[in-house]
Structures are given as structure tokens and as C-alpha cells.
Amino acid sequence: MNIILWAVLPYASILTFALGIAWRYRYDRYGWTTRSSQLYESATLRWGSPMFHFGLLLVLGGHATGLLIPKVWTEAVGISNHTYHLMAVFLGTVSGICTVAGLAVLLCRRWLVRPVLKATTTNDHMMYAVLAATLALGLLATVRANTIGDGYDYRETVSPWLRSIFLLRPDIDLMATVPTNLQAHVLTAFALLAVWPFTRLVHAFSAPVGYLTRPYVVYRNRDGLGPARR
Amino acid sequence: MRVMAQLAMVMNLDKCIGCHTCSVTCKQAWTNRSGVEYAWFNNVETRPGQGYPRTYQDQQRWQGGWVRSARGRLRPRAGGRLKRLLSIFANPKLPTLRDYYEPWTYDYEHLLSSPPAQQTPVAQPISQMTGRPTAITWSANWDDSLAGGNEVASGDPILARVSASVRLEYENAFMFFLPRICEHCLNPSCAASCPSGAIYKRVEDGIVLIDQNRCRGWRMCVTGCPYKKIYFNHRTGKAEKCTFCFPRVEIGQPTVCAETCVGRLRYIGLMLYDADAVAQAAATEHDTDLYAAQRSVFLDPHDPSVIAAARRAGIAEDWIDAAQRSPAWDLIVRYEVALPLHPEYRTMPMVWYIPPLSPVVEALRDTGHDGEKLGNLFGAVEALRIPVRYLAELFTAGDPAPVEAVLRRLAAMRAYQRRINLGDPPDESIAEAVGMSGEQMQAMYRLLAIAKYEQRYVIPAAHTQTAHTLEGRATGCSLDSEGGPGMGGRINLLTWNGNDRPEGLFPPRKEPV
Numbered sequence: 001m002n003i004i005l006w007a008v009l010p011y012a013s014i015l016t017f018a019l020g021i022a023w024r025y026r027y028d029r030y031g032w033t034t035r036s037s038q039l040y041e042s043a044t045l046r047w048g049s050p051m052f053h054f055g056l057l058l059v060l061g062g063h064a065t066g067l068l069i070p071k072v073w074t075e076a077v078g079i080s081n082h083t084y085h086l087m088a089v090f091l092g093t094v095s096g097i098c099t100v101a102g103l104a105v106l107l108c109r110r111w112l113v114r115p116v117l118k119a120t121t122t123n124d125h126m127m128y129a130v131l132a133a134t135l136a137l138g139l140l141a142t143v144r145a146n147t148i149g150d151g152y153d154y155r156e157t158v159s160p161w162l163r164s165i166f167l168l169r170p171d172i173d174l175m176a177t178v179p180t181n182l183q184a185h186v187l188t189a190f191a192l193l194a195v196w197p198f199t200r201l202v203h204a205f206s207a208p209v210g211y212l213t214r215p216y217v218v219y220r221n222r223d224g225l226g227p228a229r230r
Numbered sequence: 231m232r233v234m235a236q237l238a239m240v241m242n243l244d245k246c247i248g249c250h251t252c253s254v255t256c257k258q259a260w261t262n263r264s265g266v267e268y269a270w271f272n273n274v275e276t277r278p279g280q281g282y283p284r285t286y287q288d289q290q291r292w293q294g295g296w297v298r299s300a301r302g303r304l305r306p307r308a309g310g311r312l313k314r315l316l317s318i319f320a321n322p323k324l325p326t327l328r329d330y331y332e333p334w335t336y337d338y339e340h341l342l343s344s345p346p347a348q349q350t351p352v353a354q355p356i357s358q359m360t361g362r363p364t365a366i367t368w369s370a371n372w373d374d375s376l377a378g379g380n381e382v383a384s385g386d387p388i389l390a391r392v393s394a395s396v397r398l399e400y401e402n403a404f405m406f407f408l409p410r411i412c413e414h415c416l417n418p419s420c421a422a423s424c425p426s427g428a429i430y431k432r433v434e435d436g437i438v439l440i441d442q443n444r445c446r447g448w449r450m451c452v453t454g455c456p457y458k459k460i461y462f463n464h465r466t467g468k469a470e471k472c473t474f475c476f477p478r479v480e481i482g483q484p485t486v487c488a489e490t491c492v493g494r495l496r497y498i499g500l501m502l503y504d505a506d507a508v509a510q511a512a513a514t515e516h517d518t519d520l521y522a523a524q525r526s527v528f529l530d531p532h533d534p535s536v537i538a539a540a541r542r543a544g545i546a547e548d549w550i551d552a553a554q555r556s557p558a559w560d561l562i563v564r565y566e567v568a569l570p571l572h573p574e575y576r577t578m579p580m581v582w583y584i585p586p587l588s589p590v591v592e593a594l595r596d597t598g599h600d601g602e603k604l605g606n607l608f609g610a611v612e613a614l615r616i617p618v619r620y621l622a623e624l625f626t627a628g629d630p631a632p633v634e635a636v637l638r639r640l641a642a643m644r645a646y647q648r649r650i651n652l653g654d655p656p657d658e659s660i661a662e663a664v665g666m667s668g669e670q671m672q673a674m675y676r677l678l679a680i681a682k683y684e685q686r687y688v689i690p691a692a693h694t695q696t697a698h699t700l701e702g703r704a705t706g707c708s709l710d711s712e713g714g715p716g717m718g719g720r721i722n723l724l725t726w727n728g729n730d731r732p733e734g735l736f737p738p739r740k741e742p743v
Contacts, residue, residue: 027735033447035467038324040359046320053319115327115359119464200467206446208318208425212311216422220430222480222692 020197052102058095137185236436245495248407252487265465267333271472294456295575404589412472413579423454480692499556520573569625604645
């Protein structure tokens with residue numbers, strides 16, 4: 001059972017994700033879009049969407065720091081476990097609440113504003129369920145373990161396990177003692193990763209950073225192949 | 231000097247009767263699909279009026295076009311690159327459907343299924359957004375021909391700029407129609423606003439297009455375009471715009487709107503321009519100098535040095551020849567009667583307009599004067615401040631002098647031709663009064679009044695090895711073509727029913743051996 005949960009499933013989901021993204025990019029660039037609903041309703045979106053997205057960027061940054069940077073590294077540069085913990089709890093809780101609140105605003109809007117609801121596909125509903133579950137479980141784990149409880153150091157278990165996945169030597173024993181709540185969060189996160197390429201979430205990979213360095217006006221040849229002349 | 235060719239359109243507003251044939255045929259050809267019900271690549275609005283979408287010309291509110299910084303550099307009014315990216319999660323300046331209108335259909339089923347009753351059954355309007363009964367409160371030309379009167383037309387942002395005393399009289403004074411398509415600007419602010427770089431200007435003919443495969447639906451272009459001629463397809467999540475009917479013009483046919491224009495008021499021709507001079511001209515300090523600045527980037531296709539430079543730039547001989555015969559060149563530069571729409575937006579628009587003289591003539595006639603007599607007309611152009619001020623706000627950033635000059639030329643042409651029509655000898659002094667020769671006057675008259683199809687539309691075909699596929703595009707279903715804004719027939723993941731194998735969504739099947 002542990003092998004399936006902590007080795008087979010992660011790899012299956014990563015594989016689905018990678019192949020799915022490649023397939024989508026190759027065969028469905030026309031469907032690659034945010035499919036914004038701002039045209040229907042703008043007032044609520046202007047609050048909910050930035051709250052959710054900026055919160056999520058912070059959350060992702062926090063995950064990258066917590067999961068990918070080994071504990072010994074942060075301790076080596078002089079950040080004590082206690083300092084790190086305080087920072088993580090504070091930033092994690094604030095950004096987590098921001099993200100979840102933003103998502104709540106967006107979901108309420110999606111269900112209550114009729115044109116928006118009418119433009120929502122089954123695919124979207126499914127994706128929102130997985131996304132909301134992941135975020136809620138994540139926030140719950142942070143709040144419960146670190147503020148109400150006496151703190152759980154995932155950097156001793158979850159982080160090395162995830163790194164072991166990437167190093168192709170999955171150390172499944174590390175996950176056995178992790179609290180159920182956190183285990184569930186990890187599993188839904190991998191589920192989210194697996195459905196990602198087949199939902200509107202793909203727009204996350206369109207972050208238009210090239211805009212910052214590109215000339216304002218783009219020129220192209222008629223055949224669409226030639227590069228800009230200017 | 232870097233010579234580039236640009237397809238330009240000129241519309242003679244005196245001839246527009248507001249029949250909306252251009253809008254309807256354009257819609258049938260391009261936006262007759264779900265997701266773009268509200269999109270009118272071509273629309274005809276009544277001036278004074280709020281336009282479509284409502285009050286789009288109020289750039290304080292909608293933030294379209296460019297602004298010139300104190301250091302003389304241009305940046306999109308809605309903000310530069312960094313600001314655009316920071317507001318990417320919710321575009322603060324996006325018009326919603328309320329500013330366009332809520333598309334609707336009718337409950338036709340009820341007409342057939344209604345049981346026998348005392349009253350004739352009525353088809354209720356149903357909102358296409360909610361699927362529920364709705365009350366229709368606005369549409370693309372709700373204020374057509376000043377419908378709604380003062381209450382609606384007073385929302386016109388242009389009217390707000392002319393003084394209050396003349397505003398009260400406008401209703402008695404004048405009204406005209408303004409057909410609008412995408413301006414295919416030399417300095418397009420929509421392209422500048424696109425974070426994905428999906429909007430591009432074609433090197434060959436200057437047509438501005440959206441790459442449907444690169445558009446990610448950030449909606450910044452809708453804000454960036456001061457003419458609000460980019461529409462967001464809410465089904466596919468991609469932006470769409472007027473394509474200048476590129477599948478047609480590539481084989482030498484005029485756009486659908488021009489082809490079907492009942493008044494024959496549209497002209498299509500090439501303009502050669504110096505691409506290197508555009509940025510500087512668009513950054514001219516004073517708004518009122520922008521009209522002259524834009525004219526200064528146009529290159530005389532008869533000038534041998536320009537012809538040589540055009541050849542060096544790879545422009546084909548038949549394109550240079552077409553530029554020399556271009557009605558756009560004649561109307562913009564030779565006769566100086568066409569003006570750009572809102573040069574103050576600094577996008578260097580390429581659909582130009584001959585301002586209407588009719589309001590002046592009508593006002594004269596209403597006061598019992600001879601509306602065709604030159605002295606009367608000249609006097610009236612100067613005396614009737616209302617139309618001139620208003621037209622100047624539309625076409626010359628508020629400077630009345632160029633508008634007056636155009637109206638005087640049109641007035642002179644009327645008077646000159648009337649003498650000929652009545653069998654009197656032509657009066658050269660009339661032509662000289664507006665700085666033209668009698669010969670020029672006649673040529674201008676022919677172009678404006680009786681020009682044939684081939685003179686109104688001088689469109690060189692595209693040079694391509696795939697001419698036959700272009701033919702198929704122009705005559706087949708325009709929506710199915712790759713790269714077209716429609717591609718209505720194309721299936722993506724969002725519109726796939728999950729059963730069949732739509733082309734393009736899967737790798738081609740290997741033939742069984």
C-alpha cells in the first residue's frame with residue numbers, strides 16, 4: 001500500500017503531467033487560455049482573482065523553499081530552526097488564508113453569477129474540487145500543526161521524501177509517520193498535478209515574462225514563420 | 231528609410247446613409263458564432279452618440295492608446311510592461327458586457343408550442359448569457375439616428391468636449407453616421423499591450439492580426455485599443471478582431487464591408503510609408519500636430535528615390551504600381567480631403583475619413599439659403615461652429631483648420647460641378663479658391679462620385695506559392711481557415727465531445743500496413 005501511495009502514484013502523476021503538457025502544447029494550443037470570465041462580471045473578480053493568484057504565488061514560493069532546500073542548508077547559513085519555523089508559520093498562514101479566501105470569493109462568484117456558472121464546464125467543476133481540496137488541506141495542516149498543535153517538522157519527512165522522488169530513489173518509509181492530514185494534502189496535490197494538463201490550469205505556464213524585454217510592436221511575415229523584421 | 235506597404239481604407243462619410251449593410255455582412259462572414267455574439271468587427275454609429283461600446287472614446291475612463299511622457303517617449307496609456315503584468319490577474323480597465331450589450335435570442339419555440347389562446351403568442355427575448363428571459367436595454371446601434379435624443383446622445387464623450395452652449399443646439403444642427411472597422415494602425419497599441427506577443431502587424435501589407443494559437447486570453451489588448459475594436463471571445467477565451475478580410479484581399483478582392491457597401495463610400499488602396507519614422511512621428515509633442523506628423527511618414531510612390539527604396543525593401547513591382555494608383559493616396563495626400571480618426575490616440579490609424587459636408591448644406595437649406603452656392607457654403611463652414619468643432623474633435627485632435635479646409639474643398643467641388651451640370655462654363659476661380667486646378671477638381675469629383683469598382687479598390691494580390699489555397703479560403707468557409715479569427719469548426723479540449731477524433735487534437739493515425 002505504501003509503495004502505491006508514495007512511489008507509484010507520484011511517478012504516475014508526474015508522468016501524466018509531463019506528457020499531458022507536451023500533448024496539450026503540441027495539439028491544443030488553440031485551447032490554451034485563461035478563458036477569463038471577466039467579460040461577464042468584473043467587480044468581484046477584481047478582488048478575488050488578485051487575492052487568489054498573488055497568494056498562490058507566495059504559497060508556491062514557500063513550498064519551493066520548504067520542500068526543495070534541505071534543512072541542513074538553511075541551518076548552515078545561520079537560520080535556526082525556530083526562526084525558520086516562525087517565518088514559515090507567519091508567511092504560510094497569511095498567504096494560505098489569502099489564497100483560500102480568494103478562491104472562496106471566486107467560487108462563490110462562479111456559482112452565484114449566472115453567466116459565469118453557465119460558462120463553467122464539468123471539467124472546471126472537477127478541477128475546482130481537486131484544487132479546493134488541496135488548498136484547504138494544506139492550510140488546515142499549516143494552521144493545525146503549527147499554531148494549535150506543537151508544530152510538525154515536515155522538513156524531516158515530507159521534504160526529504162519529495163527530494164528522493166526526484167532523485168529516483170523514493171524513500172517511502174519517510175512518509176509512514178506523517179500526519180493523515182498532511183498525507184491527504186500530498187495526495188490531492190499529486191492528483192491536481194495529474195489533471196493539470198487537461199484543465200484551464202495550463203495557463204499558469206503562459207506567464208508572459210518575455211513581455212518585459214520584447215519590443216512593443218511585433219512584426220511577422222504573412223506565412224507566420226519568419227521572425228520579426230524589427 | 232525603410233519602405234513598408236500598408237493597406238489603407240478611406241470612407242466618404244457624406245455618402246453613408248447608415249443602412250448597416252456593412253455591419254451585417256461582416257457579421258455574417260466573421261462573427262456569426264457563439265462567444266462573439268456581441269462582437270461587431272464593423273459597426274456603424276450615429277454621431278453625436280455614445281458609440282460602441284458605450285463611451286469608448288473617453289480615454290480617461292478606458293485608458294486606450296498611447297501617452298507621451300515628459301521625456302518624449304511613448305508608453306501605453308494603461309501602463310507600461312511591468313504595470314500590465316502586475317494587473318494581469320484582473321484587468322482593471324476591461325469593458326464588461328454591460329458596456330457592449332447582453333446578446334439575446336427569442337423564445338421561438340413558444341410560437342409553435344403555444345396552445346390555442348385568445349392572444350397571439352409572443353416570442354420573449356431570452357438572454358444568451360443566462361438563458362433566462364431578459365429585457366433588452368441596449369445594443370450595438372441602440373442610439374441609431376439620435377434615438378433616445380438628448381438623454382442618450384449627451385453621453386457622447388466628444389460632445390462633452392465642445393462647449394455647453396453649442397451642445398444644446400446640436401440636435402437641430404447635425405447628425406451623421408460613422409462606420410468603423412479596425413484601424414490597422416501603423417503604431418498599434420493593442421499589439422503593444424499583448425503580454426503574449428500574439429498580436430502582430432504583417433510585414434507585407436500592414437494588416438494587424440491575432441495569432442489564435444498564441445493568444446492566452448489576458449485581455450490587455452481590449453484595453454490597449456482606444457477604438458475598442460478587439461473583442462474577447464468568451465467561449466474560446468481568445469481575443470478576436472477585424473482581419474481586413476485578409477483571405478479576400480490576398481487574392482485582390484475588397485473586404486466584405488467594402489464589397490457590400492450600398493453607398494459605395496469605401497476606398498481601399500496601398501500606402502507606402504517609412505517604418506523608421508513612425509515611432510518619432512507618433513511621439514510628436516502636440517496632439518494637433520499628429521495629423522501632419524502621420525502624413526509626413528507617408529512616402530510618395532511616384533518619387534524615384536522612394537521607388538528604388540521600395541524595390542530594395544523587396545516590394546514587388548505590381549505592388550509599387552498599385553501604390554501609384556492608390557485611391558487612398560489620392561484622397562489623403564493629393565486632394566487632402568481624408569482625415570484620420572482620433573490621431574491624438576497616437577496609434578497612427580490607417581482607416582481615414584472624408585468628413586461630411588451634408589450637415590452644413592442641410593443647415594443652410596433649412597435657413598432658406600441656396601445650399602449649393604459657393605459663397606453661402608464657405609460662409610456657412612465658418613459660421614456653423616458646431617459641426618466643425620465636433621468633426622475636429624473626431625479627426626484632428628480638436629484643430630478646426632484642417633477640417634475647415636476639407637469642407638471648403640468639398641464645397642468648392644459642389645459649386646464647380648453644379649455649373650458644369652447646368653451647362654455653364656466651368657469657373658476656374660472656384661477651384662483656385664481652394665488651391666486646386668479645374669483638372670484636379672474634375673478628377674477628385676470622378677473619384678468621389680462616379681469611380682468604378684477598379685478605381686475604388688486597388689488591391690494587389692499577395693505573392694505566394696499557395697495562391698490556390700488562398701482562393702479556397704476566400705470562397706470557402708472563412709471560419710475554418712488556420713490562423714483566422716474564426717476557426718469555428720476547429721475542436722479544442724474545451725469543445726470536444728469526448729467521443730470522436732477531431733483533426734488536429736490527436737496525432738494522425740498510422741495507416742494500417
